[in-house]
Amino acid sequence: MRRIFLSFLLVIILAPLGYFAFSMYWPQTLPKTGKQVPIRLGSGTLESIQALHRAGILPYPQMFRLAWMLAGHPILQAGLYDFQGRVSQEQVLERLRNGQSTPLNLVIIPGWTLAMVLQELHSHAPYVNLHTLPADAQAARQLADLGIGAHDSAEGWLFPDSYRYVPGTTALSILKRAYQRMQANLRHLWSQRAPGLPLQNPYQALILASIVQKEGAPPAQQAHIAAVFLNRLRKGMPLQSDPTVIYALGKHYQGHLTAQDMQVASPFNTYLHAGLPPTPISMPGMSSLQAVLHPSNSQDLYFIAQANTYHYSSTYAQHIRQIKQYLQATARVAS
Known part of the structure; x- marks a missing residue:
């Protein structure tokens, strides 16, 4: 009789442990497409467990919460979690406590x-x-x-x-x-700028860098283009940058600039207004910022782009000759 009682007692003790081990360590098979569950920033533990349960990742949420408590109440990291194949609740707990989520x-x-x-x-x-x-x-x-x-x-x-x-x-x-x-x-870049720049403060450098950026030149050309614009500022010449007109047009820009577009009444139109526009026209990257604050040593005032080749000139007469050569080359290619 005593042996039966001890056996019964042992079953009573081991059954919950067995159920706990089964629920935590026996993996479940997910659909072929897997499951994706966002755990949002600021979510509490219960909220996170409920989100995983609703998604079908935690079939035994109470056992998961018990395991979380036994693990010392670790923080369940926010993130976007992808679950594929066979996954156990113990693996889910480890992934969330270590923040092993899909990068966003x-x-x-x-x-x-x-x-x-x-x-x-x-x-x-x-x-x-x-x-x-x-x-x-x-x-x-x-x-x-x-x-x-x-x-x-x-x-x-x-x-x-x-x-x-x-x-x-x-x-x-x-x-x-x-x-x-x-x-x-x-x-940092302003503190190490080249001497003699016609820029009064870092914000002016940011504005000019945004124009250099929107000119679309490769990084190797940006310092020379920056020098052209800086030389124009020194002489009080309009920058005459097409991207500033495009920015001024906004949603009215149709993909190419017309003669009428070039007359748009806006402080951003650098064909009509000398100096810098009132704000940047884009988010400049590091290379354009460096180009403006460390421009090429050049006296050029003009440039034109022919595919990936850039032609610079220091006089208007040279610039006109280069435009004619460009147009002639374009005509030959078209014919």
């Missing part, structure tokens, strides 16, 4: 405008929290009021790079990181 990145490309960055952010929904993100025509000023940008505008102030985030990250926090990166890089 917002990439800002050199030459993008603020409107393009905001459009890209919207494409990252629902993983990016877009709450309080300005989206109207006054977004540049509104972001500056929120501490993202300076001189009443966020245009030009977001450093092109890849910014990793986890689900639930606010769009404003990502933009803040990009702004701080641009601030730090611009401050």
Whole structure:
């Protein structure tokens, strides 16, 4: 009788342990397509467990919570988690405590405008929290009021790079990181700038770098193009940069500039107004920033691009001759 009682007692003790071990270590087979579960930033442990349970990743959520408690209440890291094949609850716990999630990145490309960055952010929904993100025509000023940008505008102030985030990250926090990166890089480059530049402050360097960036030249040509624009500033000549007119036209730009377009009444039209436009026209990358602050040693005032070949000249007469040669070469190719 005693032996039966001890056996019964042993079963009572081991059965829960066996159930716990089964629920935690016996893997379940997921669908061929797998499962993807976002654990959002700021989610509590119970909220995270419920999200995994609803997705079919945790068939025994109470056992998972017990295992989490026995493990010392580790933080379950926010992230986008992909589960494939056969997965046990113990493996899920290890992945979440170590943050082994799928990388999410917002990439800002050199030459993008603020409107393009905001459009890209919207494409990252629902993983990016877009709450309080300005989206109207006054977004540049509104972001500056929120501490993202300076001189009443966020245009030009977001450093092109890849910014990793986890689900639930606010769009404003990502933009803040990009702004701080641009601030730090611009401050460092300005402190080591070449002497004698006709620029009064780092913001003017940022504006000119944004124009050099939008000219679309390869990095090897940017320092020479920057020198042309800087020489024009020294002489009080208009910069006459097509990208500034395109920026002024905004949504009215049809893919090519017409004679009428060149007369658009805007402070950004550098054919009509000498000096720099009021704000940057794009997000300049590192190479264009360096080009403006360390330009080529050149007296050139003009340039034209022929495919990937650039022709520079220091006089208007030379410039006209190069334009004629370019047009003749183009005509020969067309015929």
